Amino acid sequence: MPIFIWEGTTKKNEVKKGEMDAADELAVRGLLRRQGYKSIEVKLKPKDISEYLPFLKGKVKEKSVVVFCRVFSTMINAGLPLIQCLDLLAQQEQNKNFAKIIRSIKEDIEGGTSLTNALKKYPQIFDELFVNLIAAGEAGGMLDVILERLSNYMEKALRLKRRVKGAMTYPIAVLVISISVVALLLLKVIPVFKKMFEGMGGQLPGPTQFLITASEFTQHYFLYMLAVGVVIYIAFLRFYKTEKGRLAVDSMLLKLPIFGILLKKVAVAKFSRTLSTMMTSGVPILEGLSIVSKTSGNKVVENALMKTRQGISEGRSIAEPLAETELFPPMVIQMISVGEATGALDSMLSKIANFYDEEIDVAVDSMTALLEPVMMVFLGGIVGGMIIAMYLPIFKLASVVG
Numbered sequence: 001m002p003i004f005i006w007e008g009t010t011k012k013n014e015v016k017k018g019e020m021d022a023a024d025e026l027a028v029r030g031l032l033r034r035q036g037y038k039s040i041e042v043k044l045k046p047k048d049i050s051e052y053l054p055f056l057k058g059k060v061k062e063k064s065v066v067v068f069c070r071v072f073s074t075m076i077n078a079g080l081p082l083i084q085c086l087d088l089l090a091q092q093e094q095n096k097n098f099a100k101i102i103r104s105i106k107e108d109i110e111g112g113t114s115l116t117n118a119l120k121k122y123p124q125i126f127d128e129l130f131v132n133l134i135a136a137g138e139a140g141g142m143l144d145v146i147l148e149r150l151s152n153y154m155e156k157a158l159r160l161k162r163r164v165k166g167a168m169t170y171p172i173a174v175l176v177i178s179i180s181v182v183a184l185l186l187l188k189v190i191p192v193f194k195k196m197f198e199g200m201g202g203q204l205p206g207p208t209q210f211l212i213t214a215s216e217f218t219q220h221y222f223l224y225m226l227a228v229g230v231v232i233y234i235a236f237l238r239f240y241k242t243e244k245g246r247l248a249v250d251s252m253l254l255k256l257p258i259f260g261i262l263l264k265k266v267a268v269a270k271f272s273r274t275l276s277t278m279m280t281s282g283v284p285i286l287e288g289l290s291i292v293s294k295t296s297g298n299k300v301v302e303n304a305l306m307k308t309r310q311g312i313s314e315g316r317s318i319a320e321p322l323a324e325t326e327l328f329p330p331m332v333i334q335m336i337s338v339g340e341a342t343g344a345l346d347s348m349l350s351k352i353a354n355f356y357d358e359e360i361d362v363a364v365d366s367m368t369a370l371l372e373p374v375m376m377v378f379l380g381g382i383v384g385g386m387i388i389a390m391y392l393p394i395f396k397l398a399s400v401v402g
Contacts, residue, residue, distance in 0.1 A: 003045040004028045008037030019045060020107050031111060060098045060125050062161075066154045068093070068102070069130075073147035082143075083110060101125065114138060128291050129274065136281045146281050153277045156353075157270065160360065164266055167364045168259075174375040178382055185386055187222065190215040193390045207389035243299075250299040254327075258370070262363050267301045268332055269356035276349035286313060301327060318345070 006028055007017045016037070022028045028042045068089060075085040086106035093099035101122055108118040116135040119126040126134075130150065137146030194212050197204060204212070218225070239245035254260045271292055278288035286309055293305035304325035311321030319337035322328050332352055339348030 004042050005045045006032060006040060006042045008032050008040040011036050011038075018107065019103065020111070021104060035110075060095060060101070062154075062158055064093070064095055064098055065125060065130075066151065066158050068098070069147060069154055070151040073144065073151045076144040076147055082115065098125070115143075127295060129278070129295050132283055132287070132291055133278065133281050136283055140282055149277055149281060153273060156273060156357070160266065160269060160357065163360060163364055164262070167262065167367055170368060171371055171375055174379055178379050181379075181383055182386070183218070185383070186211075186215045186218040190386075190390065191219070197393055205389075205392040207385075208392050211386060211389050246299040247303070250301075254298070254300055258367055262360065262367065263298070264327065265356050265360050265363060267296060267298055268328060269353050269360060270296065271301070271305070272332075272349040272356065273353035276346050276353060279346040279349070285318070 002022070002024075004020050004022055004025060005017070006020060007015065009015055020028050020031070022031070025042045025044075029040055032040050032042075071092075072085055072089060075088065076082070080088075083106055086102055086109070090099045090102040090106065093102060104121075105115070105118040108121070109115060116131060116138055119131050119134060123131075133146050133150050134143070137143040140146075190211055194215065197208070197212075240249055254263055256263075274292045274295060275285075275288050278291065279285060283291075289305055289309040289312070293302045293309070296302050296305065304322075304327050307325065308318060308321040311324075312318055317337070317340055319333050319340060322336065323330075323333045335348050335352055336345065339345035342348075
């Protein structure tokens with residue numbers, strides 16, 4: 001829908017300006033007249049270059065959405081009107097793209113749209129969980145309470161995500177450094193040794209000859225190797241986007257010796273926290289499970305939760321089909337069963353989430369402590385082995401001369 005820039009005078013002769021999404025200029029003028037404006041001027045807003053080049057748009061980070069939700073919650077709790085809250089949030093937002101979206105939401109609400117429907121226009125920023133909780137808050141007249149719960153949930157979810165990313169960063173960084181060092185040695189260092197060995201004559205030791213052959217191959221086919229790597233990466237991304245591909249990769253990740261255990265704990269914590277927040281906010285359990293499954297981030301977990309949802313719709317308790325998935329530990333199943341029996345499932349899920357948050361912290365610390373020496377030995381072994389292989393002919397020559 002095109003965006004129009006308008007200027008009008010209020011009944012108190014105050015000049016106001018703004019932007020509005022509308023089908024045409026007449027629709028803008030009609031809406032402004034109904035709001036009491038006069039001397040209205042409307043023109044089509046010129047398109048920004050970022051409209052043609054999407055990569056120039058500022059990406060809205062998850063942290064920005066968390067801050068938006070927390071400040072929004074504080075403002076609503078303080079009794080500020082919804083429109084004024086959004087206006088202030090747009091003014092203080094540093095990300096121009098996000099500020100533009102907030103203004104658009106404000107204008108939609110001014111035009112009579114509900115906050116829920118205004119947020120639905122931006123699914124890439126406000127996911128299904130966010131929108132459904134806002135809808136529950138609007139329907140129940142407790143938007144301030146829902147926003148506070150939502151901001152608490154998002155802050156804990158962001159902290160969990162950062163914790164897991166931090167655990168993955170170290171081994172990935174060491175692996176990248178290892179590959180870079182090996183490539184540098186093969187392309188720049190070993191050719192120097194090769195020229196020196198050619199002048200010495202004689203047969204080179206096996207490890208040295210292997211490295212020289214590898215160096216020659218890398219120099220001749222380096223660009224081809226890069227191209228093959230890019231093709232494999234693109235092929236993997238396309239495969240992962242398919243239903244079978246995502247299921248296969250996610251299943252393999254959960255079976256990894258160290259990371260698999262951590263990912264299962266993350267899945268349990270995320271499931272418990274999300275479902276607890278939704279149930280506390282009044283979202284029905286079947287609808288809540290459908291949304292939780294879509295936001296799980298793992299296809300295996302998503303399928304397990306959808307099977308659980310199917311079982312509940314057939315009249316079974318939530319604990320029984322969850323136990324059949326074999327993804328959730330017996331302790332979690334027992335606690336959920338007790339929560340169902342006592343009618344306090346939402347608070348029980350919150351306790352499970354808190355427990356697994358602590359478990360994840362311990363698991364990440366343990367994994368980092370274990371990986372640090374392993375990765376250092378790995379990096380040192382590769383580089384040290386290559387250096388020793390290149391110095392073997394020199395050692396051999398020294399022993400012959402001796």
